[in-house]
Amino acid sequence: MARWSYRYELYRHLRANAQTIFAEARAAGADLGITPETRGTVGLTGAVSAMHGALRREVAEAMDATAFKPVSSAALDEEIRHLIKQTYGDGYDAALVNTCEAGLMVAFDVLCAPPTLGRGTPYRGRYLALYERFMHHPGAYGRPFPPKYKEYLAEQGESSGEYGIQGKRVADLDVAMVRMAGADYTAHGIKHHPALNLLHVDAPATVARLEAMAERHAGSLVGLASLAYDTPGYGYGQKGPDGTPLIQSGMARIAQEYDVPYIVDNAWSAPIVGADIRKLGADVMVYSMDKVTGAPTCGLIIGKEEPMIQIRRALGIHGPRAGGLSSHGKASFNAIDPGKEALVGALAAMRILRERPGAVLGALDRLHELVVEEFQTMPEPLRQGWTIFKSRNSLVVELTYNGTWGAPDAHGNTAMGIPIFTVEDMYAGTNLIQAGLQQMGLAPTITFDGNIWVSNGLGNVDGNGNLLEAPTRLALRGLFRMIEIVSRHAGYPA
Incomplete structure (x- = not known):
């Protein structure tokens, strides 16, 4: 041939x-x-x-056992946050939502989007995101900068335009794209498009690029975002002594220097046995619980207690206005409530991970x-x-x-x-x-x-x-x- x-x-x-x-x-x-x-x-x-x-049999049995019983969602929320605190410590908290994407949506809207209250024209915020694989998740919530990236997500997803991936963008929020040093973005495929070869990413050089971009956009910087994966094929092959990818620990350091959140998408991963948010230094980590944990369809957000208070408040599960530690009611994002069955199933799956990894x-x-x-x-x-x-x-x-x-x-x-x-x-x-x-x-x-x-x-x-x-x-x-x-x-x- x-x-x-x-x-x-x-x-x-x-x-x-x-x-x-x-x-x-x-x-x-x-x-x-x-x-x-x-x-x-x-x-x-x-x-x-x-x-x-x-589903895992134990997870299905736990869901069946409560299917015909009245169960307090607020009480289940408390059990989940208690399990996460047992795992990561009292400085961390958690919330369950209906999907991982919903978790990303609430995290970017709560932690990165400029406020809507107050007089005058809203200011714009800008977060930094690596030009990496699966950018239609953590990299899709802002309008791309520089403009040459404005169509890089145009035909990804089932729909285009307002109802496609680009329709996720949050008001008054931009995303500054940072190319990974050592990566190859050569175009391939029948539907020709850059194919990201990230095997030879240079982690220190990539962190240096992020530092330069953060300094460039310091006046509008509101956050950093990346995946939380640990594989060489995703560009995270270079790790520190504790096994944490150097890019992720570097991004956490930059976020701390500028006092902005670092949001990591760990969709295809398992909490408790997987990446340790404490080692990464991330503020928030989001999981798709139905992918590899044997749980029903739902998303899990874990994070440092301070940003999680704001996220839990937006979900309507942090506490009633009259006072108290928790509730399960109406708020901006109660539309992404996971439901009783998902709460019970996710809790059962997380117990397996913690007790019998x-x-x-x-x-x-x-x-x-x-x-x-x-x-x-x-x-x-x-x-x-x-x-x-x-x-x-x-x-x-x-x-x-x-x-x-x-x-x-x-x-x-x-x-x-x-x-x-x-x-x-x-x-x-x-x-x-x-x-x-x-x-x-x-x-x-x-x-x-x-x-x-x-x-x-x-x-x-x-x-x-x-x-x-x-x-x-x-x-x-x-x-x-x-x-x-x-x-x-x-x-x-x-």
């Missing part, structure tokens, strides 16, 4: 051969033993919004072992240039294949590797690895920018969270077979 002179030729060829690729994927699925009855019941993660993993971490360890084993089923030339990393924070195994590509020269030319699909491909349906897995009969995981996350939860664990080997191997073999198919059509390796 002819090699390509330019990247767009490669992706044009893949687009033209998409149906052939899908036909081969369906045949591979049948060869692996995926039947019409099992299609879509096994996947590489239970951690995507479109297809949630199964091995029940979760053991399944992660075994998943990592199986990923390493099944990775060997790919032809040896395809296995060159990969990075595999186990994350206790996110309870995932990360596979990154940006290393199969050569470094771009001064003109952007590279030695091409395994095709890279972008976040735009993911939303457009032109990510042939993801779409091919669906054709195969498997539920795919997040797979873009040459980065793949695999976690437990969708058809590969029992009711107690124990890993089931056969469906796990099936899902992994499907993933690696799909990569083989797409690579062969791309002419890689030559």
Whole structure:
């Protein structure tokens, strides 16, 4: 097969051969033993919004036990905050909301948006955010600065315009974008878009860029925001002696110097066993509890007590106006109330994490072992240039294949590797690895920018969270077979 002179030729060829690729994927699925009855019941993660993993049996039983009983939501709020204080200390607090995105929304509105009360024209605030993966979450609440980034989120999400990702922007709030030093933002994909290769991010140089940007915008600086992940594929490979990514601890220091909040999005992660907010130095950390903790759909906000008082007040759960420690009533954001069942389920899931962390971490360890084993089923030339990393924070195994590509020269030319699909491909349906897995009969995981996350939860664990080997191997073999198919059509390796 002819090699390509330019990247767009490669992706044009893949687009033209998409149906052939899908036909081969369906045949591979049948060869692996995926039947019409099992299609879509096994996947590489239970951690995507479109297809949630199964509840843990203990969580479901706790929800069932209270389903037909009157239960005080305020009392459940107190149990959650008590558990968080037991874990992190009396200087921290918590609140449950209906989704992780709702948690981010209330955090940015309460802690970063300029006040609306008072005479005169409102001033504008500006927060700093890294130009990193998943920017449509922590980086979408302000109007982008500099203006060259104003369309970088335009077609991400299900809708566009006012009802799309850009419609989340808060009044009078800007977001100043900071590129990660050492990152590569080369465009890839059938829906061509920058694909973030963050494997070689220079943490000290990135913190220096953040410091310079903070000084530049000191007069309007209202906060900093980033992900709280710890994997090299997300740019957080360089860590301090305690294991905290240097970028995150650096951002916390800058936030403290300017007396503004540092908000971290830790959606695909687990509280208690994962990243420690005390080590990061963040003011607020937000989780999606239904992704890897086995809880029902809901979001958890934990943070330092001072900012959490304001967040709890906005949620209507901090305390009644007549006095008292807590309540569960009306306020600006009571529309994102999680409901009794979510409160009970999240509390049960957090108790498992606190009292029996091995029940979760053991399944992660075994998943990592199986990923390493099944990775060997790919032809040896395809296995060159990969990075595999186990994350206790996110309870995932990360596979990154940006290393199969050569470094771009001064003109952007590279030695091409395994095709890279972008976040735009993911939303457009032109990510042939993801779409091919669906054709195969498997539920795919997040797979873009040459980065793949695999976690437990969708058809590969029992009711107690124990890993089931056969469906796990099936899902992994499907993933690696799909990569083989797409690579062969791309002419890689030559």
